[in-house]
Amino acid sequence: MQNKYYPLINSRTVAHLRKQVGNGTLKHSYLLVTPDKSAAADIFMLFALTVNCTGGRGGVNGACFECAECRKILSENHSGVKAYNGKFNTADVNDLIDDLYIRPIDGGFKLYFINNADALLPAVQNKLLKSLEEPPEYVIFFLAAANEDAVLKTVTSRCEKLYETTFDGDTAERILKAEYPDDDFVKNAVLCADGFVDNARTMIEDAAYRKLFYECIEIMNGLKKSGEIINYLFRPAFEKEYFKTTLNILEAMVNATIRGIETGDEKLIFIKDTDVCVLNKYIFLIVVARKKTAFNAVSVSVAENLLMNMLEVKYLCR
Numbered sequence: 001m002q003n004k005y006y007p008l009i010n011s012r013t014v015a016h017l018r019k020q021v022g023n024g025t026l027k028h029s030y031l032l033v034t035p036d037k038s039a040a041a042d043i044f045m046l047f048a049l050t051v052n053c054t055g056g057r058g059g060v061n062g063a064c065f066e067c068a069e070c071r072k073i074l075s076e077n078h079s080g081v082k083a084y085n086g087k088f089n090t091a092d093v094n095d096l097i098d099d100l101y102i103r104p105i106d107g108g109f110k111l112y113f114i115n116n117a118d119a120l121l122p123a124v125q126n127k128l129l130k131s132l133e134e135p136p137e138y139v140i141f142f143l144a145a146a147n148e149d150a151v152l153k154t155v156t157s158r159c160e161k162l163y164e165t166t167f168d169g170d171t172a173e174r175i176l177k178a179e180y181p182d183d184d185f186v187k188n189a190v191l192c193a194d195g196f197v198d199n200a201r202t203m204i205e206d207a208a209y210r211k212l213f214y215e216c217i218e219i220m221n222g223l224k225k226s227g228e229i230i231n232y233l234f235r236p237a238f239e240k241e242y243f244k245t246t247l248n249i250l251e252a253m254v255n256a257t258i259r260g261i262e263t264g265d266e267k268l269i270f271i272k273d274t275d276v277c278v279l280n281k282y283i284f285l286i287v288v289a290r291k292k293t294a295f296n297a298v299s300v301s302v303a304e305n306l307l308m309n310m311l312e313v314k315y316l317c318r
């Protein structure tokens, strides 16, 4: 059965947790380190589903998504599953501690998810710590943080740490296709975000980014002669505000095209009529341009140089 969590069922973390559910080696507290807040929330939900599913699957096989328990979790009505995705303050930690000692109705587990654990005030973390040290036997804490170092050592040392930094392209695309089923830009965003789903999501929602992307394709395929450079120079892509992003897009595009040529995957070939020799030199030129912008060079003149050098490379590699 398809649902919004489905794309993540084969992620490393979920597979690992499934195994633990299956062989009864669950821990009382976990810290998932990932830059992707929404993936963290989804991974927790899959974990909660796997722990509670009574649909004859459960355990190592994952959840059925259809039994009464699964349905309660999916509709966020399960008394043993609590997810805090927004701010988590002193009042919340007090509520949690009160709730902690109420035994689960059905004798199962009680799972608490706290997203953005790296944004918790030290006082809140300290309060939480007492519960993490000696939780009731039916309690499982699941914390998620982008920055492990911003969580108190006393807290992290209580947790099994799970790392899910980036996703492979297929998984990232599946996650985002579930959210934006009709958006053709998903593939491009996944490519540019290099596995960081949160970044890809920002790109999908950002109309300016989308425009830059298509502009980059136009520049890379349209520019043929040095006399034409002037026609491209004063476009938004080369304005100071966007130039760094433009360079990132160009680099992603060049890398994708190299992969496309090497694997014969036409979909990845964003830059037509070129070869790996030229593309490798483009990468070098983009790196040089990025360095110059770091020293506050005027973006239009850096861009002019970049385009001029790209044309020269194309000519020399022939």
Ligand SMILES: [Zn+2]
Pocket (backbone or CB within 6 Å): 052, 053, 054, 055, 056, 063, 064, 065, 066, 067, 068, 069, 070
């Ligand atoms: Zn189920």
